[in-house]
Amino acid sequence: MTVQLDFLAVLHYWPMLLTGVAWTLALTVLAIVVGLALSVTFAWVRVEGPRWAAIPVAAYVELLRNTPFIVQLYFIFFGLPELGLRLSPVLASAIALVLNLGAYSTEIIRAGLSATPKGQTEAALSLALTRYQVFTRVVLPPAMQKVWPSLVSQIIIVMLGSAVCGQIATEELNYAANVISANTFHTFESYIIATVIYLALAILIRRLLNWAGPRLIFGG
Amino acid sequence: MPSAAEATAPHKRIVDINALRKSYGDNEVLKGIDLHVRPGEVVAIIGKSGSGKSTLLRCINGLEEFQDGGLVVDGKPLLYDNASAMRALRQSVGMIFQSFNLFPHLSVGRNIMLAPSLVKKRDKTAARVQAEALLERVGLEDKFDAMPEQLSGGQQQRVAIARALAMDPKVLLCDEITSALDPELVGEVLGVVEGLAKEGMTLLMVTHEMRFARKVSDRVVFMHQGRVHEMGPPAELFGNPQTAELRQFLSSLQE
Numbered sequence A: 001m002t003v004q005l006d007f008l009a010v011l012h013y014w015p016m017l018l019t020g021v022a023w024t025l026a027l028t029v030l031a032i033v034v035g036l037a038l039s040v041t042f043a044w045v046r047v048e049g050p051r052w053a054a055i056p057v058a059a060y061v062e063l064l065r066n067t068p069f070i071v072q073l074y075f076i077f078f079g080l081p082e083l084g085l086r087l088s089p090v091l092a093s094a095i096a097l098v099l100n101l102g103a104y105s106t107e108i109i110r111a112g113l114s115a116t117p118k119g120q121t122e123a124a125l126s127l128a129l130t131r132y133q134v135f136t137r138v139v140l141p142p143a144m145q146k147v148w149p150s151l152v153s154q155i156i157i158v159m160l161g162s163a164v165c166g167q168i169a170t171e172e173l174n175y176a177a178n179v180i181s182a183n184t185f186h187t188f189e190s191y192i193i194a195t196v197i198y199l200a201l202a203i204l205i206r207r208l209l210n211w212a213g214p215r216l217i218f219g220g
Numbered sequence B: 001m002p003s004a005a006e007a008t009a010p011h012k013r014i015v016d017i018n019a020l021r022k023s024y025g026d027n028e029v030l031k032g033i034d035l036h037v038r039p040g041e042v043v044a045i046i047g048k049s050g051s052g053k054s055t056l057l058r059c060i061n062g063l064e065e066f067q068d069g070g071l072v073v074d075g076k077p078l079l080y081d082n083a084s085a086m087r088a089l090r091q092s093v094g095m096i097f098q099s100f101n102l103f104p105h106l107s108v109g110r111n112i113m114l115a116p117s118l119v120k121k122r123d124k125t126a127a128r129v130q131a132e133a134l135l136e137r138v139g140l141e142d143k144f145d146a147m148p149e150q151l152s153g154g155q156q157q158r159v160a161i162a163r164a165l166a167m168d169p170k171v172l173l174c175d176e177i178t179s180a181l182d183p184e185l186v187g188e189v190l191g192v193v194e195g196l197a198k199e200g201m202t203l204l205m206v207t208h209e210m211r212f213a214r215k216v217s218d219r220v221v222f223m224h225q226g227r228v229h230e231m232g233p234p235a236e237l238f239g240n241p242q243t244a245e246l247r248q249f250l251s252s253l254q255e
């Protein structure tokens, strides 16, 4: 049996693929920015925040880390309308990705914060820094430096996981591959191309984050 | 010559500790400490492990909360519930730790510049000039761009001293600052401290280096079970200890 591959038939749909890449990237960037901001705050709450706040944060982290992403997405998209909150596919996807990355990275960053020796906090306090300055300038940067490789991996997992968002008709890359495959009957080629693009995106994002971390997040 | 009474009059005291009591839970660790330090005085605090030396130092800059008594540094009372008063006090009190506690993600120079920039709002050039001068003072003028992990323990501790000095403190607290060092590195750190003492810095230092305490300090405080058990000029305290506890402590060091 010989397989005849016809990539051109698939690439003919390049505007759709491009839209898919754009949505995948947009959702990922949003998840990185909002999800990381959220998780730094939540990690702080868990390590040195008030107890009344630490408990709900712990519950959120456990809930999100112990349920499938697709269930979380369906809950937001199909479940919340029952409560009167109707969200567009893109918005539901964005919220699901932010919350998912937020939960995992809260746990990752929390571990990093706990690893910063107490003596550094004490040295900073005795230099008359405010509690906020101690956290942002002394405790957080080395913590982020320590856990950055884990965070980058988690971000890649979330980017790849965004493929599931096609299930609620978010026009991300996997959704584009689905549609093209249905229209052209070139299923194999459609997914080969999607695979290659995901691979390229993952490598690109990893490189970008490895570059950006020391410069933007934890550089001196 | 000022009389002895004048020298310890309240307005001449830079550190004023009155009837200070501190407990961890049920364990009372400081059982009523009175200590009055004149500007420029060098006070060595000695005593057995667990006698409360570190706890006392940590109370002076508010790293530990005490339950009873009063503490005033450079006219500023310690007020735990007032964050800005707390920081005002901490600007007057520098502290150097046994474990150096340099910030590992910042270069040596930026370790020193951080607090003056953030707290004193010193501009970048001024902070840099000051940091360079301080590094020269501790003999590390070529280490501005080095990272802490690239330095020896003695060098790290000298950077920590420079970092504390960058805030222009009135009082410097030193808690066994040479205990984590290899013996051959102790001298370079003590040399810097001795220089500070000669320049008139007020120093409260917990130390196990008795020879150094004897040489540099104006007064030695012997702590025992949470109290100032004996206190006096080094020659008297070491030469003619009055209490059995101090005699026993000193002889335990000979072994």
Ligand SMILES: Nc1ncnc2c1ncn2[C@@H]1O[C@H](COP(=O)(O)OP(=O)(O)OP(=O)(O)O)[C@@H](O)[C@H]1O
Binding pocket: B024, B029, B047, B048, B049, B050, B051, B052, B053, B054, B055, B056
């Ligand atoms: N964070 C803490 N929680 C509970 N107890 C403590 C704490 N820190 C110190 N203690 C207790 O307080 C007492 C005094 O401790 P401190 O560290 O002040 O002694 P020290 O004189 O500095 O001893 P060393 O020479 O070993 O450093 C000890 O009994 C110690 O167990």
Ligand SMILES: [Mg+2]
Binding pocket: B053, B054, B055, B175
């Ligand atoms: Mg101690």
